[in-house]
Amino acid sequence: MTAETAYHGDMGRQFALQATDSVYNAHTDRPAMLRLAGDVSGLHVLDVGCGAGHYAAELLRLGAVRVVGVEGSETLLQAARERLGDRVVLRRHDLEEPLDFLEDQSFDLAVMALVYHHIDARGQLLAEIRRVLRPGGKLLVSTTHPTGDWAYFGGSYFAEERVRLPFGDGFALSYVRMTLETFLGELLGAGFALEELTEPRAEPESRPLDPRRYDKTQRQPHFLAVRLRRL
Numbered sequence: 001m002t003a004e005t006a007y008h009g010d011m012g013r014q015f016a017l018q019a020t021d022s023v024y025n026a027h028t029d030r031p032a033m034l035r036l037a038g039d040v041s042g043l044h045v046l047d048v049g050c051g052a053g054h055y056a057a058e059l060l061r062l063g064a065v066r067v068v069g070v071e072g073s074e075t076l077l078q079a080a081r082e083r084l085g086d087r088v089v090l091r092r093h094d095l096e097e098p099l100d101f102l103e104d105q106s107f108d109l110a111v112m113a114l115v116y117h118h119i120d121a122r123g124q125l126l127a128e129i130r131r132v133l134r135p136g137g138k139l140l141v142s143t144t145h146p147t148g149d150w151a152y153f154g155g156s157y158f159a160e161e162r163v164r165l166p167f168g169d170g171f172a173l174s175y176v177r178m179t180l181e182t183f184l185g186e187l188l189g190a191g192f193a194l195e196e197l198t199e200p201r202a203e204p205e206s207r208p209l210d211p212r213r214y215d216k217t218q219r220q221p222h223f224l225a226v227r228l229r230r231l
Contacts, residue, residue, distance in 0.1 A: 007051075012075030014168040016052035023206050023213040025114075029142050029223050030054065032200030033113055036140050036227040040064045043108040046132060047088075048125075049095060049115030053080030056088045059111070068107075070099065096121045099128040107132050110139045114223070116183075117143045117175040126190035133230045139192055141228070145199065145221035149177040183224070192228035199224055 007015045019025040041063035047056050050069030059067050068089045071077050077090055110129045119125055150157045164172040202217040
């Protein structure tokens with residue numbers, strides 16, 4: 001996902017609104033990733049693909065002392081500024097390019113929530129995240145679940161291709177479907193060790209918001225989230 005193809009304009013505004021309280025974003029992916037993060041008190045955190053700032057706001061609430069958000073969409077960054085004010089450093093940047101504005105070993109934790117599958121230059125991005133993390137620092141990554149993608153798009157489970165998923169009012173999300181083998185293999189091969197893996201389901205309190213989507217998360221996997229340690 002380049003800065004040019006990020007969620008701009010009406011698509012970005014719809015995504016920012018949905019991420020605020022949707023069953024999938026707010027009540028499935030986000031609580032799972034925050035559980036994996038554990039105690040963030042006093043940590044310096046990099047939010048890779050920070051979107052409208054929902055994660056950054058939670059990380060600050062939980063005690064992070066410094067959060068830097070990087071995002072390719074000016075629409076989403078504007079939503080993040082409205083949510084966060086000057087409490088977070090926000091920068092527009094194409095995640096297909098090196099993070100050369102960040103110093104080596106300057107973060108304790110990096111969070112990449114539902115971003116990885118949008119990226120083509122994933123090896124480069126992982127190398128850059130490893131560079132800016134301190135030794136022993138943690139990386140959290142969530143992605144679409146390979147089995148969920150297979151169930152939705154069909155064909156071969158082993159197909160690794162860019163797909164389009166309908167979203168909002170006439171839009172589509174473009175991302176790469178990949179196998180579990182590829183997902184974990186890329187992360188481990190980039191110099192990280194796997195600490196925990198979870199297949200999150202929606203939080204029970206979200207059922208009244210959208211019973212159909214809530215029940216769907218209880219029957220089939222939608223997301224996959226992992227915590228890794230920088231070697």
